[in-house]
Amino acid sequence: MALNYDKIVLFGDSITERAYDISTAPFCIGPALQNIYTRRFxxxxxxxxxxxxxxxxxxxDKIIAQENTPTSKVKLMTVFFGTNDSTGPSSTIQHVPLDIYTANMRYIANSCKAADIKVVFIGAGPFNAHQWWITRPENPHNRTTIQAxxxxxxxxxxxxxxxxxxxxxxxxxxxxxxxxxxDPLTGLEELDPDESLAAYFTDGIHYNQNSYKLEYDGIMNAIKEFYPELLPENVPLRLPEWAALTTPDVLEKAL
Known part of the structure; x- marks a missing residue:
């Protein structure tokens, strides 16, 4: 039991999939959270x-069933969808109408609540049109920062x-x-490129270290305000500190 850790689950789209990719973002949300919750979650x-x-x-529901086990539970889930949902209706694969998006997010939150999992929503970030279509000129122009x-x-x-x-x-x-x-809405295709916005993305959508740091700070602030019992300092460290291991039986008892 002592080595079964409870969990924080990061659930989302490609921005979450890249949450550990330090080759493009030296500061990433995944390593940052893993570091602060080391030996805790x-x-x-x-x-x-x-x-x-x-x-x-x-x-x-399948993710919850897989991650909630008899010996370890999901304590917190971040839910980050909306970036792809907000593509224009011409994107028949990705576009999700706003009312359906809201209903889907409600379902996800209610599923987590039923499993006693705390939830943090992550709202979609802005879209930098010039940066995106420089790297993907073949893509249809079906995104705007207004939709996001x-x-x-x-x-x-x-x-x-x-x-x-x-x-x-x-x-x-x-x-x-x-x-x-x-102010003029930075990121729109019809306006001049703005390097200040470009400094937060690798390509106009996906995050670099600047955006991931804002996301990290936002998550930690949300935990502090809504779920203070899940702050790292309030979660017991797993297994005794090394200085307490005065005899082998101290660890044996802890295990």
């Missing part, structure tokens, strides 16, 4: 590139209704670059 990555909330709804903001707003609204936290990445990144309501 395992941090499990369940990221699926290109997936939407519709896919997530089909997967959530709408889906972030939906996640924020639903989180308030369900009384759970939401990390509003669209607003956190835009605030970080100095954007204010009423």
């Amino acid at each position: 395992d941090v499990i990555q369940r990221g699926f590139g290109g997936y939407t909330s519709a896919h997530a709804k089909l997967m959530i 903001r709408t889906y972030c707003d939906a996640a924020i609204s639903l989180a308030k209704e369900l009384e759970i936290p939401c990390v509003p990445m669209w607003y956190l990144i835009m605030e970080a670059i100095g954007w204010k309501e009423g």
Whole structure:
């Protein structure tokens, strides 16, 4: 029992799938959380590139069944969908209408609640059109930062209704670059490129260390406000500190 760790699960699309990719983002959300929860929780990555909330709804109960075992439980799940859902209706594979997105996210949150899993929503970040189509000129122009903001707003609204936290990445990144309501909407294709926004992405959608740091800080702030019992300092360290191992039987008893 002593070596069975409870878990934090990171559930999302490609931004979550890349959560440990230090080759493109020297600071990544996965290693950062694993480090701060060392000997307290395992941090499990369940990221699926290109997936939407519709896919997530089909997967959530199976993920919970797999990760919740008789000896270890999921204590916290971050749920980060909306970036792909917010593609325009012409994207028949990825587009999820806003009302369906909200219903899917509600289902996911309720499934977690039924399993006694705390939830943190992550709202979609902005979209930098110039950066994206430089690297992917063949892709259809079916994304805008306006659509991304709408889906972030939906996640924020639903989180308030369900009384759970939401990390509003669209607003956190835009605030970080100095954007204010009423300013020209940085990231739109029809406006000039803005290097300040480009500094938060590898390609206009996927995060680099700057965005992952904002996400990390947002998650930790959410835990502090909503689930303080899950802060690292409030989770017991697994097995005794080395200085307490004065005789072999100390460890044997702990195991």
